[in-house]
Amino acid sequence: MSDFIGGEYDVIVVGAGHAGCEAALAPARLGLKTAIFSLNLDSIANMPCNPNIGGTAKGQLVREVDALGGQMGISADANFIQSKILNRAKGPAVYSLRAQIDRRAYSDYMKKVLEMQENLDIKQAEVTDILCENGKVKGVRVHTGTIYNCKALILTTGTYLKGCIIIGDSKVSSGPDGLLPANKLSDSLKELGIEIMRFKTGTPARINERSIDFSKLIEQPGDEEIVPFSFMTGEVKKEQVSCYMTHTTAETHKIIRENLHRAPMYSGDIKGIGARYCPSIEDKIVRFADKESHQVFVEPMGLGTKEMYLQGMSTSMPEDVQLKMVRSLPGLENAQIMRPAYAIEYDCINPAQLKLSLEIKGIDGLFFAGQINGSSGYEEAAAQGLIAGINAAMKLQNREPLILDRSQAYIGVLIDDLVTKGTNEPYRMMTSRAEHRLYLRQDNADVRLTPIGYEIGLVSQERYNRFIEKSKMVEKDIKRLKDTIIPANDTNNDFLARHGSNKIVSGIKLYDLLKRPEIEYKHLSEIGQDAELPKEVIEQVSVSIKYEGYLKRQMAQIEQFKRMEERRMPEDIDYSQIHGLRIEARQKLNSIRPQSLGQASRISGVSPADISVLLVYLESRKRKLSEGQSC
Amino acid sequence: MKNDTIAGVSTAVGNSGISVIRLSGPEAFLIADKVFRGKNTVSDQKSHTIQYGKIISDTNEVMDEVLLSKMEAPRTYTREDVVEISSHGGYTIAVSLLNLLYKHGARPAEPGEFTKRAFLNGRIDLSQAEAVMDIIQARTQRVSKVAVRQLEGSVSQILNEIREKIIILLSNIEVNLDYPEYDAEEVTLVQAGKETEGIIVELEKLINSFHFGKLLREGMEVVITGRPNVGKSSLMNRLTRKNRSIVTDIPGTTRDTIEEFVNIKGIPVKLVDTAGVRETLDQVEQQGVERSIKAIKDADLVVVLVDLSQGFISEDKILLNKVLEHNKPYVLCFNKTDLIKDKASINEMSETYSDAIFMSISENKGVDELEERIFGFATENSQDIDNQVLITNARHEHQLKKAKEYLESALKACDLKMSLDMVALDLKVALEELGKITGHHADQDVINAIFSRFCLGK
Secondary structure, rough: OOEEEEEEEEEEOOOOOOOHHHHHHHHHHHOEEEEEEOOOOOOOOOOOOOOEEEEOOHHHHHHHHHHHHOOOOHHHHHHEEEEEEEEEOOOOOOOEEEEOOHHHHHHHHHHHHHHHHOOOEEEEEEEEEEEOOOEEEEEEEEEOOOEEEEHHHHHHHHOOEEEEEEEEOOOEEHHHOOOOOOOOOOHHHHHHHOOOEEEEEEEOEEEHHHHHHHOOOOOEEOOOOOOOOOOOOOOOOOOOEEEEEEEHHHHHHHHHOOOOOHHHHHHHHOEEEEEOOOOOHHHHHOOOOOOOEEEEEEEEEEOOOOEEEEOOOOOOOOOOHHHHHHOOOOOOOOEEEOOOOOEEEEEEHHHHHHHOOOEEOOOEEEEEEEHHHHOHHHHHHHHHHHHHHHHHHHHHOOOOOOOOOOOOOOHHHHHHHHHHOOOOOOEEEOOHHOOOOOOOOOOOOHHHHHHHHHHOOOOOOHHHHHHHHHHHHHHHHHHHHHEEEEEEOHHHHHHHOOOOOOOOOEEEEEEHHOOOOOOOOOHHHOOOOOOOOOOOHHHHHHHHHHOOOHHHHHHHHHHHHHHHHHHHHOOOOOHOOOOOOOOOHHHHHHHOOOOEHHHHHHOOOHHHHHHHHHHHHHHHHHHHHHHHOOO | OOOOOOOEEOOOOOOOOOOEEEEEEOOOOHHHHHHEEEEEOOOOOOOEEEEEEEOOOOOOOOEHHHHHEEEEEOOOOOOOOEEEEOOOOHHHHHHHHHHHHHHHHOEEOOOOHHHHHHHHOOOOOOHHHHHHHHHHHHHHHHHHHHHHOOOOOOHHHHHHHHHHHHHHHHHHHHHHHOOOOOOOOOHHHHHHHHHHHHHHHHHHHHHHHHHHHHHHHHHHEEEEEOOOOOHHHHHHHHHHHHOOOOOOOOOOOOOOOOEEEEEEEEEEEEEEEEOOOOOOOHHHHHHHHHHHHHHHHOEEEEEEEHHHOOOHHHHHHHHHHHHHHOOOEEEEEEEEHHOOHHHHHHHHHHOOOOOOOOOOOOEEHHHHHHHHHHHHHHHHHOOOOHHHHHHHHHHHHHHHHHHHHHHHHHHHHHHHOOOOHHHHHHHHHHHHHHHHHOOHHHHHHHHHHHHHHHHOOO
């Protein structure tokens, strides 16, 4: 064979979506020779579904990616057209940032970031084969036959693998947004013995803004005060655009019910497994028959286009039904559909085949990130992409992989859930999945992760200095609040009365005053006790004082959790030989191959007694080894 | 994992009637000192010595007289500091003592955990590692069997209802937190507080009833039967007066059988005094007789009482045959021996009926022996009454109390107007504590509830 060798790389990334971009930038920034492949270079970091980044739990993910030195936060800050903090009143653990993004601008921006990156080559081609030798990745072959060699390979193929778009009874082989599908790569994966699953997701129609009667819609403007995603972005002032809200009507529901037999989800044409949290509108109407109306949000796709996204109206109904449905919404009576809603089926892998580093077990140097791992969402993808990119680099640099645990980051929760428990539907991040969410806040993502990113080498000196400076300010102000006692005089008691707070009869520390739920930091200015500090510093100070009790409890839980995580499981254990483990536990442990005792305890089918048995096993193994050495 | 202090029972209630409660871990002496009053404090007691003293409850009452042995690490079973408390009090006292120790910071020992620690701390030889693993797995399975049995019926139903209520409240809050734009009704702090309060009340009821558990509430059923006026009521009175009666709210006491709950050497016993059984044509009495025969059918043990002063007559024998027909274990008691002048005839009888008890209830003779028999029967034949049940009961009660603590913390957070995510945090932990009894995972349940109850999507 005289195959043309197109290039030699340390790391190759297949797919240039949100996972792929992070996965390629990280190793390139760490000095490794990297190439990224995309079926179409005009679709880099495309948003084929909702035109926004962030939201509950997802906003936290973006902040974490940023704190580690990833790209998504910076790109989002540069291209948002509306910004909002969700859950402001519901508590610091769930404050979440969400921004509407100019889709095309974001894609162009990200493409340029890739283009400008040292050590990174960008290539348009369909990767058709994975080349392996002796259980080790060697490179890829593309559709033209050209071979690219690499030492580590990261697959971030999104929803492109055997992608199939379904609208009514039309079923077409296609990637998202009318882009080409990748029809050959999953066969190559199967040949490597990798288990493939078939998932389904969907997206609503896009409407021409000019055909909407906005007088019937409720306007939803952005926040006046803009909070950026990135810890590197300074103060932002920007003209924002609004989103709008309408709702389904009795007529909409009637149209859907009358045409249910034409919905592929019900006629059996769709076999992929969809997510419970992301049902189509027909699903919602069947499952929640007593709900008379559902909200629909109308969101701009960007400044350079009139396309509007119809959040809440995801469907795979035939086009004629779609048009009737959309036009039954108040304000959309004359709506012009530019792109119809569709369902998409695609191949992904069972993520339980992965290690926590996102490298697959059994094939050296092959990593996976993003929707191919059964997740959904741009942010979930970016987070995995960053970790896979870092770990490919760590491997080639002979360094320890970066494994964030569940107490360190949402990223840790995400990957641990996927890898340890697997998933039977597209996995979406939620704050309720994070048992330590009070600690995993968006305000302290830098505290949690920037030192780690710095250690790895992705965090610049500038970012690190900023972080250190901020930490010092927080520390100093907390000390000031602890050291300052205000007397029980009339001024102070008037101040307290004004905020509905109990009088004081003796002096009180500002620190203790702030513990009162009704007293906020900003109120301190009324008694001349505030400090000129950046907003993010004040936020961190306030949270750590106000919720001190809960935080302490959470930290105690985390400490307990860590003890189990720190018990490493040796890689060569044959669980089927461990006396005392139940059969189910032996099988599950042999297939998941947990990296720590903690991870083992989260595998379904492994009981607390099995964990006790493992503890005894580990101890006896240790003793055997030390006895062996002493001989 | 290793460095907390655990408490558990190391011997069964058993025939001896002695239970040994073991504490192991760094705080064993400290915790023991909180419940024990002896000549010396446990901390001052010399290692590897035994001391007599009393167990003092939270309300400063003497719960039991015990022997306490103190063993300093490393020359102990687990190679940790160990305290062993031997109590005569039996079941209820042992449970109360365990509860007291849990309250003062000990954690319920997992099945096989003392042995596990002994191994991990190097006291048990490597060659026995496999045996240790077997013990852990076998005991766990045994305990979970007991737990399932314990949780059958109303307790598990109430527990599930409480769990369900927390899950619904939590999913109502969580959907607001995770889907702020979804048009679900917003849960206010006031609402959340009110619902939490309601849940606490129900949990409290469960805790109160739980102390005696299924076993204690139903107990071992001992039916006292015999012809009219052989001394059944006197026996009943004697047994109930002597043994602390267990307060019960079990309904359905019939007019014709009198039921009393007593605690005999730690064994919960339901005593049933039947109406006098004899062949009769009297309509009303006939009903009573039928009930008595039904009571015999349900009994775990039947006491057949005979008035020996009247002789062991055919009516008594017919009655005994009824008991034998139903294949019931029984104790034959010849009462009113004090009325018999001819002591030789008693000796003669006792040769023929060597298993029978000769008693005089009015003179309080032979009653102790009957108690011994009842206790012996219970501990020999009842699989239920062993230390596993005891431990499981106490463990469940401990979890329920912990769940209640967190619910109270959630309520406090509502009252203090903390944010909803803090309330959710407390509720989640409460749910996890209850999940430790039922084996459910809080996270999955809440997420499932969110998706099944709310219509979310793009």
